[in-house]
Amino acid sequence: MKNIKKQYIKWAVVLSVFTGMVSCESDYLETDPTTAASEEAAYSSAANLMAIVNGMHRDMYSRQNDSQGQNGQGGIMIMMDALADDLVFPSTGNGWYVSTVRWQDQVNESGSNDFYPYQFYYALIRNANLVIANGPSVPTPTAADAATIKTAIGEAYAFRAFCYYMLVQIYGKRYVPGANNTQLGVPIRLVANEIPLARNTVEEVYTQINKDLNEAATRLAGVTRATKSHFNDKVVLGLRARIALTQGNYAAAVTAAQSARAGFDLMDKTAYTAGFNNLAGNSEWMWGATIIADQGDTFSNFGAYMSRNFNSTNIRQAPKAINSKLYQMFLNKKDVRIDNFDPTGAHTALALPSTYSKFPYTSQKFIAASQADSRVDVPYMRAAEMYLIEAEALAKLGDEAGSKVALNTLGKRRFTDPDVNNYVGTSATGAAYLTEVLNTRRIELWGEGFRFLDLKRLNQGLDRTGANHSSVVTNNVMTVANTDLRWEFLIPRTEINANPLIVQNPL
Template identity: 45%
Template sequence: MKLKFLTTALVVGMLTTACDKEYLETAPTGSIDAGAAYATTKNAAAAINGIYRAMIVRYLDSQGHFGHPAMMIIVDVLGEDVVIPNTSNTWHLGETRWQAHRSETSVGDQLPYQLYYRLIGNANIAIANIDAAAGAQTERNQIKGEALGLRAFSYFNLVQLFGKRYNAASKPNSQLAVPLVLTPTTEGLPRATVEDVYAQINKDLAEAATLLTTTRSYKSHINLEVIKGFQARVALAQQNWADAAKYAAEARKNYAPMTATQYQDGFSDISNPEWMWGFDHLEDQTEYFGAYHSYISCNFNSTNIRVDPKVINSKLYDQIPTTDVRSKMWVKAPTTTNSVVPTGGVRVPYMTQKFKLPGTPSTSTMGDVPYMRAAEMYLIEAEAQARQGNTAAAASTLFALISQRDPSYKLSTKTGNDLIDEILFHRRVELWGEGFRFTDLKRLNQPLNRNGANLSSAVSVLFDVPAGDNQWEFLIPRREINSNAAIVQNPL
């Protein structure tokens, strides 16, 4: 079966034929049509499980491009805080050098486009068919709400990568984003504007919020609190400070910051009480060397971890107080007694210890992946409050989180930009390796600046990119341009 690419073949995925079998393995509906898949809510639930599964499998036959968790790493190595220390292993070098996302034929550029449109295509099938499914209305609501949430989540990732930043001072944001496909179709569509894509994201999230509750069977699935977390993220990107603070507070209401002991457990267990949403890595779903912890952990026994462990930007780390438990997530001068590595693994300055799997060395990549944590919501709320001039509330929200990380932390007395800078510092430290830095720099309209730290010129190559430069936009993949006559490329 010959398949067109991406937006021109959105029904391709778990609901078509065996030519995409790698995306079907956990979905019993893999070889039947959408009508049968959504004939009952039981079948539909299995189809939705397949969409979640499609978030974490390998794309483009590339071991290092394993769905959304790979994008979390890529988004961070595009910034300055997650550092690849040497060229002993070449995975994600093209991304950290800002070469992959500016090459329309590279795997690193094609991955997010194919990944998120695959999720959108299958979410569209769910949204179009679930209302007629046999089953309880509460079950139809749950499935439709999750599908809307997954579609909004996917478009939010796409618009941030392939479009220019949202600018609240220049509405409507008429700059081009990505095609806005809302029904199952094989028709190639033109790129919608950034404004229109954000409007649809907000519409989907608002509808999902009316359908979902806080109840769910698994933390790997979207519920109302996750939807509110999405709304907080989107409002922050749109500089809608009031909504960002409101939704972040509502999202985290039933989640408390983890303890200092839990913080050192390895960021690989979805049962952590602070995790709001994540991938629950089951034993029958191993991805071996194509998994998040194969590239971000300190102790998985892979070549990538042994020879090229991830490290933190030295300028950032050196600002972390020693009383802060997060200072233990990296080791400035690693030795055999203060750091964990796989057998034969090198130890390099500022190497990570944040992500850790059971066993040393670990021969399993069965680590869960944190997609959303309450800490992020505290930081969104604090930033949004500070940007509204609500200094006391922002300081209080920040204190509620950071005092759990550092018992010596005092309530901030900073104001204005100084307080915002303090919040953003803690955001960089707290969310290191979880996929936020490139999009944070872009939404803040800040330049890339890798100077004066422990980044090697042989590895990073590129050290400065001005804010607003064309290089902040991923290129539309060449395969999409060749198959969709309605689409145009970003500026080269």
């Protein structure tokens, strides 16, 4: 387990106290005993402590394990959608994520993509644990220093909660609302050491997640963050809403979602079709990553795989498409969301060169900075998601009228008719209405990494049939029952070899 346990403190910048000059973002301080002096310096000031947190946010969009397809959180978002039904790969292209589409990654315990989420999130957890443990002893000569330390520790708790939420969903059994949830989750590691730990239950992991969110909320209350890449109290509320929905705590999900989105106005029609590449200026985006020019990684940015216009082999040969059945559901509803997809695949407004392969229903939701620059802002959380959480939770509480208020508020903002008075909300009721809420969630959050986890959360199977999925690309993996063992990724072999207490998921 050495590859997982021996992690690094990643810095956004290394201050002059260490190098005599300001260095680039890729410098590291190793945390093992041979470099104890460097680690001591890391906790010598509030600014240095916050530099660790800045490095963690930088890691959210950085290449992992020297693999260009493993681009931090963005790469995992692509994997979570590639496993499901709504993100369509019309060709194999040059092979990126095709093994994911074919459900081969999670059954290969020695595979890079099985290891990737495990290593990525536990690396962030290790750094969060270091900040939480050492933050209280950092000197506070001024009130501003004390505030910085409080914020850094608050963000570390939020990071830890977010990472455990992702880990338990990917490697653990689904959470069953109302049950004891004694099924195996993942090890809860709250100290940055290498002591072998057994897997905690799913319920225990969610208990720790909620405990960490409470700590984060307290420490981040009223904090003004520097950029939307950082956590604040609203993002913590958004995470609380997600987690409450997963646990079936629907009343709590409604309350958290309503509070989280306050102050984040839904984007208008123009902004919705502008390429999802303006985190700072978009009123709806609550949390995300902006990759600045000197920190980009040309073939490892999110946009190198999910944009329509970047000039790479992957984009030219394997542009990403929407499930044609999902597209057809919204075709006649004057819904701006379908304008981000071209049923012809021509994308004439983008003036794509003839070398770009054209396939029906391809997406232009994500537009890179240019054909030579793959940078795209990565969306981690938007206000639209909060409306959808509220709509789903209220429907499941039996408050269909209240649910429709939330769904229609979002629907009106996605209505293309200039006269919004012409908007007519759904007339569906009961199970049909809930299905409409969930389908709206599918098209609204397309490409943002939710679909596989939603299918698992809802205890639904995979169904790619009758749409535009290629049997060659999917290797005929068109349906997967909700009871299939492959909904849980195998624990990586690296972890099992080093940790005698780990129990592998059944295969």
